[in-house]
Amino acid sequence: MAMQEHLRMKEHHRSPITALGYHTARRECVTGFKDGMIKWWDMENGRVSLQAKEHAGWVTHFVSWTQGRLFFSASNDSSVLVWSTSGTVLERLLIGHPVFTMAINLTRHLLLCGSKGRLMIFPLDERKESGRVINMAHGFSDYTHKDIVSCITCLDNHIYTAGYDRRLLIFDTYQTPGRKKLTAKHCIPHAHNAAITHLLLVRQQETTRLLSGSFDQTVGIWSQDGQLIQRLGPFIGNITGLCYVASVGIVWITSGSSQPTLYEPQSGEIVSQFISTFQDNQKDGPVLQQLFSLPDSKHVIGTAKPQHILVWRYNELGCLTILHCKKTLECLAYAKKEPVQLFSGDSSGTVQKWEKSYISPFIYSKESFHLSEAQLERHGPLAQQVKRGLREEQRPRPGSPRKWGKASSSHQTGCSTVQSTVTDVQKERKNFMRALFAEQLDILVVSASDGNIYLWEFENFTPDVDPPSQQCLPVPNGGSKVLTSACIGDKKAQDLSSGCVEGFTCRTVLCGHTGMVTALALAGDDTGTSLHYLLSGGWDGRLCLWDLQNHSLQNAFSSLPDCYGPILDMAYSPKRREFAFSSSTGGVFICAFNPLSADLVLLAELCGHRATVVALAWHPLEDRWVSGAEDGSIRLWLAGG
Known part of the structure; x- marks a missing residue:
């Protein structure tokens, strides 16, 4: 179960890509461009099915209204367009201010638009009782933000907004007879040290987290009531994309490189080195920018410089976790006990023990073990001959070249x-050939x-031992990962399990x-x-x-x-x-x-x-x-x- 690259194509439109979206009713991906062009295309083969140029400025954002089977596009030309399933414009909303972001609150049926210094709210009228899908007459604005409102997301009757003024706001919506209103419930005036560019809501079975990305090259992890839980970074560049891939439970973070950072909200760990999706990407490849996770959680679309569009697709038979060995792997074995343990033997005669962490299904700690001839007890009919051979090998033989015997490899x-x-x-170098684990004897x-x-053999096994406290360690040299010791390269990792x-x-x-x-x-x-x-x-x-x-x-x-x-x-x-x-x-x-x-x-x-x-x-x-x-x-x- 993994996300794998499915499609990579070059966009030949001369204008840069400025927006990504998904038209649910058409089941097609949508790209918007700096010159106002919008293209609908099939994510299976990349073929463009429809294109239209109805905006006079940058296309800044898309949002799909599944219930109404409608699609909205926004632009810095101060307009919001409502598109039908056939790709025609049903309504043109002239707001009078550039629109940089949009969202729909499904609980209150509200269209939210972010502009400079204001958050505009418009009731949605699916039955068009007001004569339009967007009820302009009952629209209103909030002026709590002092600069561009760059991102909006919703959870039930709550609305989360952030902007270039570094503020993170939580609004509560309520309804009075004939009116829908909102009030600022919580304000974090300095959520980041620079403009906030992205907000992402991650809903899991037990927890809900809010992630914010900024020009300060960090990502903030917040509780749904606005309490800071964790801060990731600094990354190597500005945060250009955030998306949650629910099918694998991973957040993708792009920040000016060809390989996004992969973060697991459940454990709070960076798991990039354990996920195979981007392991083969070249570091000097196209720089990933925007990301968008489709509602079906089976696809992710993204853009990369210069003018590349990529599609990743979920594969149930894909690799869940990848573990790296320095030498050629010769044999594998596993133990059924908890915590799950894997054993590998390589061509250098080294045994590695991989132990699964309880805090994440992706993370494994690694320990390497080498043989010590002095501590070995030999048993069997050839034990004495082996001991004599070792003693003879240790004696110096001046002038006598060493001979290496090899068994025939021909069948x-x-x-x-x-x-x-x-x-x-x-005298040959020890290459491990086969491995198995005797469960009953450990x-x-x-x-x-x-x-x-x-x-x-294990000398001691102590179950139900509390794991050591975790400590976030920033990667040196400007790296973009914040790791616990369980994630550190080839060093011996601390045990993060309960055994x-x-x-x-x-x-x-x-x-x-x-x-x-x-x-x-x-x-x-x-x-x-x-x-x-x-x-x-x-x-x-x-x-x-x-x-x-x-x-x-x-x-x-x-x-x-x-x-x-x-x-x-x-x-x-x-x-x-x-x-x-x-x-x-x-x-x-x-x-x-x-x-x-x-x-x-x-x-x-x-x-x-x-x-x-x-x-x-x-x-x-x-x-x-x-x-x-x-x-x-x-x-x-x-x-x-």
Whole structure:
């Protein structure tokens, strides 16, 4: 679920774009220009369906009246036009003052117009009992503002206005017999240090927030009664656009760059680095200016210099959160416990633990962990050989060049023997190959290219610990983000969740393979409820069974099928108490699982792939084996083969 760029087009009209809007009745986007031109266009393909030039000055604002199926446009030529669904002008309201912004109060059926030093209010007459849609006779003005009223928004019977006089006003509307009036309920005389250019009302299930943007390069976060909650910035430039994308719960803020700042009102955090929408945008690309979120919350339209129009569309299958790694990612695993935890292993032999924050669905803290050879306890039939190899490696050998042994990477069609010795394999750089998390034991199992299996364990888990207090940290060098420590780049972030995981360390290594371990699977005991056995396979062709509770080798299976080649992947079926493993020859072998037997009982061989089978899984809902091969094919097999 994410917003993704859908359309980007170049506007060839010579005059600059000055207004954005959406005509609800026509279901089309609308752009207004400095020379008075207005264009209606399809947001799916960008084709212009209608254009008209009825204003003599800048088109400054649009507003759509859904109930009346009408569309209003304002201009600094002191006129407000009422447009029908067909795109014709129904009424022309000559106010006598330039109009810079508009809004409709649906509760009181009022059209609000902002001008210099005045807020003009006109009742809307859908039935035209007064002869016009806009009842000019009952219109009135408020003169609380001392400069241009630049933005207006409404919430129920309240009206919020802001302007170049730096004031933020809250009006309360009321109705008397034959009249609708308003009174100033609250005034913030210095809401910003410069002119206020944007107001945005964000309504969520539990809270309602008001956001204000200004020429002082900051954004203010206010409660609905006018109390300052938070201030974001300073940004790199003036605030040119604010919009709330309800489908993802994110506010977009533009301020003179090609990438808007993304703010989550629920948590009060900047989440730009965790959202994929603008990750691929070039920093020297078109500078985003205006933004407008459509009422359906599925689309956002925007403008960018020079004369670009962009459309973003909501994708239910889009990426929710993006987490950045410095090195090539090799394996992933996750823990179902709260808080949600992800584990990744990369090509440098580093494990990262990503922990989801309780305050936001987008934010994850990151910790990196490296192996310490001195603290590792080795178990398994090859443990002593590995220790001797490490000791030999530590001894200086003058004049003797170091040799790096590597397992063959070519897929063999017959039986293959890995030529590397245990010592040679240990000298290679550790690349993590596979990872899985044993929920019942709280153990992260990670296999590596050096033939070892590393067990990472939690020393302590304390639930329901109050999170530390958050502190807003401005990004240095004029950055536009105000972040908590959970958002800071690649540094270790503080835990912002209600649970605290401590002492995540690797102290145990299972040594049973002489080549890279490419297949791991958890298997259960006789009851099938406790998955504390580990099956492993690799390029050495060995198939091992480990007891994770005791950190010991249970079995090294014999009676393996002839000429099966290196073991590339593995899966376990708890329901059938069977496991399957794939080989480089294209075969998939289904075997009975019996931790007390040293012999491997082959039940079936799945033949059909013509290329190496690199992925294998058990589908518990359909009772199917699923296999994938290098030729791009995926096959589903009956449980019995």
